[in-house]
Amino acid sequence: MKKWKTLNKNQKSILRQAQDKSQKLGNEDIIKILLENRGLKTKKEIDEFLNPKLEHATIGSVGIDKRQLRKAISRIQKAIKDKEKIVVFGDYDVDGICGTAILWETLNSLGARAMPYIPHRVEEGYGLSVKGIQNVILNSFQDLKHDSKKMLKQVQHDNKKRLIITVDNGIVANKAVEFANKEGIDVIITDHHVPSKKLPKAYAIVHTTKLCGAGVAWMLSCVILNEVKNLRDPSSRQVGTQDDKGVNKNHLELVALATIADLVTLVGANRTFVKFGLERLKRTKRLGLLELFKEAGLDQSKIGVYEIGHIIAPRLNAMGRLDYAMDSLRLLCTNNRERAENLAQVLGSTNRERQTLTIETVEHARENLKSQISNLKSTSAKLKSLLFIAHASYQQGVIGLVAGKLVEEFYRPAIVVAKGEKYSKASARSISGFNIIEFIRGASELLIDAGGHPMAAGFTVETAKLTLLQKTLEDKALELLDEEKLTRTVRIDCELPLSTVDSKLYQDIQELAPFGMGNPEPVFVSREVVIEDVRVVGSDGKHLKLKVKSQKSKVKSFDAIAFGMGERANEFHIGDKVDAVYTIDEDRWNGTKKLQLKIKDIRLSRS
16 A cells, blocks of 8 residues: 655645636646745746756856866866876766766867776776776777887886776775876766765865766866867857857757766756757767667657656666676767667667566566565565565676666665675665665675665675675664655645646646656646546556546546556446546647546545
């Protein structure tokens, strides 16, 4: 049973309006409630939300330390001027790939000797590492054709003038930064993950948790563009973060991809980046993206948050999960159509392989959970507060997806471990209100490393300590998570009479888009609506299809779809009165448009 929670209690006047036949319920009142629920009350806050502007997304507004930024810019300017080798060290997910493309293309456009580098998930692990830096040193000089002595001399010389800039990683890479410093390599960290108590001793740290990694890279590249151009031509100085003539405005499409894929809250600067980034994405000329859209069967003009999150991002992520993410980066950056087409096909094929592997691993994890329950002696045995599953067959690239699927199904924080001989890698996903990275770091004495966000994290542990770690975390979760916290909550914006829903309301709600984390699609509840039809649809009858109408309207009725609720079909019959929680959607079919309700939960009315 899900718990229903109405976010805005100050809505009685709206309901009174609906009940008073002499007054018409105003959409402006509904929109006001929706804005309040998103923390927007003042005229300025509302105006900036409804009419976002790029110039409002400043370094100060996103919380980046200006002194650290100044140090980073000065060091980058020196590297460009002195023709030093700059390595942009990214990550293998969409955020890291997009951020790497942004920063590398920006530096390259300014004549820097820059090269991008994405670590291999299995061979090098997440983020900046000692092994990764060692590989960077070797790969940076693959283009040298000198004899070994001459090459060694060149490597030693250039190592004294070398710069690594991380993207979407590095904030917990203390050992790696220390190693780089010893090798004479300066490190600038750009990251958005939650830092640990001790920061790395990097040359500069450009960090904020308010953006995704690509967002941080974009802000940095904006300043780089302006500063370097100012050195060449002071009259070309730009204000804020906009640069109409530079490559960086085009990079907003990559920032939008990364922001949506990384599930960053869509408020403030993130909302601005996604709003403008989606516009650019719909007319992008990037060959790799165009070929990816074609491979996925997408209409470029209709790409939105859903298409990015469920179709485009999984393809870009697939390479880093099962193979090597450099191909995803190559796809984003290539200017060769034939290569773009080939890479898009590779990404699509790898993603299908990833889907199959994820399904198989989720099923194995479910059986593992059933086994855990059956081994308990109590007749009232049930799932533990924390799901902790480890197995040697699990592949590192999909354990985060598996953890997410388990959270969806069982609504418990989940940790899934790819068990290795000496070391094991884990991914964790959480539930609302439970900070998973803080929770995991509470057992840091048993871990090699840990990093991430409040809702998603990862860590490395010695396999010999895995059993002790599991018990420690399960015991701790038992103390912190009660039944109320483990009950899924459906958050409702406000209660509406069903007769209020129409096309004008739908269009007004779309002014609040794009929707996502931190700015969810508005959710309403309508009570005592009448069921006119009910049936199951989809493969194996997985979904519930309804037709519902308001008691007070003999004409107005709506189609409604309840995904994944087919098994509840026997609960409802034609003529039943139900309370329905839903979002309002526009169904397009054969050139026609009509409203439909997407049911989030439904129950028989108490009356």
